[in-house]
Every structure is written in structure tokens, then in C-alpha cells.
Amino acid sequence: MLYWFLKTVVLGPVLKVLFRPWVEGEENIPETGPAIFASNHLSFSDSVFLPLVVPRKMTFLAKADYFNSPGLKGRLTAAFFKGIGQLPVDRSGGRASEAALKQGLAVLGRGDLLGIYPEGTRSPDGRLYRGRTGVARMALEAKVPVIPVAMIGTDEAQPTGKLLPKIMRIGIRVGTPLDFSRYEGMEDDRFVLRSITDEIMYALMELSGQEYVDMYATSMKDRIVRAARNKARELQEAAKPGAANPDLEAALDASDEQDSGEQDSGEAERRAS
Numbered sequence: 001m002l003y004w005f006l007k008t009v010v011l012g013p014v015l016k017v018l019f020r021p022w023v024e025g026e027e028n029i030p031e032t033g034p035a036i037f038a039s040n041h042l043s044f045s046d047s048v049f050l051p052l053v054v055p056r057k058m059t060f061l062a063k064a065d066y067f068n069s070p071g072l073k074g075r076l077t078a079a080f081f082k083g084i085g086q087l088p089v090d091r092s093g094g095r096a097s098e099a100a101l102k103q104g105l106a107v108l109g110r111g112d113l114l115g116i117y118p119e120g121t122r123s124p125d126g127r128l129y130r131g132r133t134g135v136a137r138m139a140l141e142a143k144v145p146v147i148p149v150a151m152i153g154t155d156e157a158q159p160t161g162k163l164l165p166k167i168m169r170i171g172i173r174v175g176t177p178l179d180f181s182r183y184e185g186m187e188d189d190r191f192v193l194r195s196i197t198d199e200i201m202y203a204l205m206e207l208s209g210q211e212y213v214d215m216y217a218t219s220m221k222d223r224i225v226r227a228a229r230n231k232a233r234e235l236q237e238a239a240k241p242g243a244a245n246p247d248l249e250a251a252l253d254a255s256d257e258q259d260s261g262e263q264d265s266g267e268a269e270r271r272a273s
Helices: 002-019 046-053 071-083 095-109 134-142 190-208 217-238 246-261
Strands: 022-024 035-039 058-063 087-089 113-116 146-152 171-174
Touching: 002 046, 035 046, 035 134, 035 190, 046 058, 046 113, 046 146, 046 171, 058 095, 087 095, 095 113, 095 134, 113 134, 134 190, 146 190
Parallel strands: 022 171, 035 113, 035 146, 058 087, 058 113
Antiparallel strands: 146 171
């Protein structure tokens, strides 16, 4: 009830007036039956604008941090995500990954729509990164089509770390559904899963116009953090004792912001599908 109340009464009408989202490929949105919406991931607001333009209810697999963060803000965030029916996902790999898979399959088994970000996390620089194979396994096990979706401009409207979005037009391109029934029964073949995932990512690249990078976004984020820390150390060594150094402070701030904003990009996630 909260999902539809927010979408049709509270947030939905306001967001449509302010951001005037445009949609291409509405005819590719299924009126009935289960399907996976596989989207690029540029901003937190992707999970707001995509369901806004899809007439049916969409359930996202959301990172567990949104449900168990401490403090008042954490409790309010958890209440919001639970209220709109989103599912927490533990990204630590192993049994946790299997649990996430089962939750996604349960949504599809009810005949509903499931939203997933194959990159596993937000793009650190606006480029499209290598997809993780969980989406392929779900598609094969549930025997459902995968609908590629490209979010356009959400990273400009709400960059990582920015609480209030900038008012501007947001775009959504919905691609032709991808049918992988030819791989039925091969969901345990890792080469097949990689092939399917790469096909999905190619479709997202075509829709979004993003440059593709054949590495995981989490690896790039780790590289960015290491580079920022190395620069901070170099500046610290070069600085005179007790002297203020704006460049040093800026480098340290950049490193801290990257760490706090992307805690889900650690070693455990790199082991996930």
C-alpha cells in the first residue's frame, strides 16, 4: 500500500512535474508476467525514477546497508525500504548470495517484476562496467526475459554523496526483451552465464551510449581509493610540520568520502557472482 501511495499520491506526481522524465521503448514493458529489468546504475535515484515510469509494481534487490544502518536516519531508511516492499541483499558471497538469488526467484515466481543492477554497485565515473552473472542465473532458473534499461542523466541530477537532486530532465530507455531460453538447463555453466551477462551489458551499452570498461566497478573504486590515499601520503611527506596544506586536506577528504560512500565495494563483493 505504501508503494502505491508514494507512487500515485505523494512522490510520483511531484517528481513527474519537476523532472519531466521521458521514456523510450514503453512498448517493451510487459503488461503481465514476470520479467527482470536489468539497468545501468549511475545514481541512488535510479531506483526511484525507473519504478516511476513502469505501470506495474517493481521490486528491487537492495543492499543490506539500507536496512541495518545505525541511528535515526538508518531507521527511517529501513522503514522506507521495507514499506515499499524492497528486499535486503547481503553481498558477502557464499550462502548470502544464494539467499539473494532465492529472494529474487521468489519475486519472479509470483509473476512480478524484478529490478537488478548487473554492475553490482554505482558506476564511479559514469562509464559502464562488467556485469556480474547473478542476473543470468536468475533469468535461466526463472525462465523469464531480461529487459535492458538505460537510465539517462541521473548521475548529473544526483551524483554520489549529494542528498538533494538537481532539477533537470531524466531519461529512461527500455530495450527489447532478451530471450535466453536457448540456454535452458545450463544455469550451472559459468561460461554460459558469462556469455549471457555480456550480452545484457552490450545491450545496456547500446542503449545508454556509455563507454564500456571490462572490469568490475568495485575494482575501479578500490583503485580510486588507493590512488587518493597514495596522493595523500605523498603530500603529507612533502608538507612541512605544522603547516596547513589545502592539497593534502582535499586529498584526504576525497579518500574519506570514497570510503564512506562505497563501503559495499570490498573484497567480499568482488567474490560475489
